Amino acid sequence: NAGVMQNPRxxxxxxGQEARLRCSPMKGHSHVYWYRQLPEEGLKxxxxxxxxxxxxxxxxxxxxxxxxxxxxxxSILRIQQVVRGDSAAYFCASSLRLEQxxxxxxxxxxxxxx
Amino acid sequence: AQTVTxxxxxxxxxEAETVTLSCTYDTSxxxxxxxxxxxxxxxxxxxxxxQEAYKQQNATENRFSVNFQKAAKSFSLKxxxxxxxxAAMYFCAYRSFxxxxxxxxxxxxxxxxxIP
Numbered sequence: 001n002a003g004v005m006q007n008p009r010x011x012x013x014x015x016g017q018e019a020r021l022r023c024s025p026m027k028g029h030s031h032v033y034w035y036r037q038l039p040e041e042g043l044k045x046x047x048x049x050x051x052x053x054x055x056x057x058x059x060x061x062x063x064x065x066x067x068x069x070x071x072x073x074x075s076i077l078r079i080q081q082v083v084r085g086d087s088a089a090y091f092c093a094s095s096l097r098l099e100q101x102x103x104x105x106x107x108x109x110x111x112x113x114x
Numbered sequence: 115a116q117t118v119t120x121x122x123x124x125x126x127x128x129e130a131e132t133v134t135l136s137c138t139y140d141t142s143x144x145x146x147x148x149x150x151x152x153x154x155x156x157x158x159x160x161x162x163x164x165q166e167a168y169k170q171q172n173a174t175e176n177r178f179s180v181n182f183q184k185a186a187k188s189f190s191l192k193x194x195x196x197x198x199x200x201a202a203m204y205f206c207a208y209r210s211f212x213x214x215x216x217x218x219x220x221x222x223x224x225x226x227x228x229i230p
Binding site: 031033037044048056065089093102103107110 | 159216
């Protein structure tokens with residue numbers, strides 16, 4: 001009964017590089033959410049995806065950030081040309097989506113941009 | 115847009131005592147969900163308790179219970195018989211009942227310290 005899996009757990013990138021964060025939802029869950037937590041702050045919603053569809057991306061920065069959840073495989077959050085301000089913890093959550101199900105969180109990926 | 119406010123950045127409690135963490139929210143919706151999540155030093159987000167707004171009865175989970183006051187838009191968390199393992203950041207969160215608006219809106223958190 002594996003929970004939400006995220007990898008890598010820690011990621012170090014230099015400014016200008018690309019960061020790819022992966023999230024595998026709980027078994028049977030088809031809805032994935034990404035949140036960002038800046039140091040000493042609460043979590044902020046970024047994007048909500050179902051298989052092959054982006055449902056709500058109202059929290060995504062307009063540039064450099066993209067997300068996908070393909071038919072097969074994990075959800076990917078991609079950050080291109082990273083800057084120091086992207087340093088944060090990125091959390092993925094999944095839900096079963098039967099009525100308004102609870103979101104269960106993964107352990108997060110800590111991104112550090114040098 | 116909904117907002118969630120946690121007015122206590124830090125709280126402390128003696129081990130085995132009871133502590134209450136405050137949360138207020140603002141919404142124009144009548145149906146919604148409220149959550150308390152715990153984030154220990156490992157930074158894993160752990161669901162503590164969930165409340166449906168249409169339910170009048172306050173949710174309880176073992177030593178954790180809530181005081182949900184819908185008219186006042188208040189959702190406090192009570193931890194009884196505090197244990198060292200309860201030390202963590204606690205986040206209150208709101209989720210709309212509406213289809214397509216399932217995102218969680220979090221407060222800024224309360225850091226709870228347990229004094230042995």
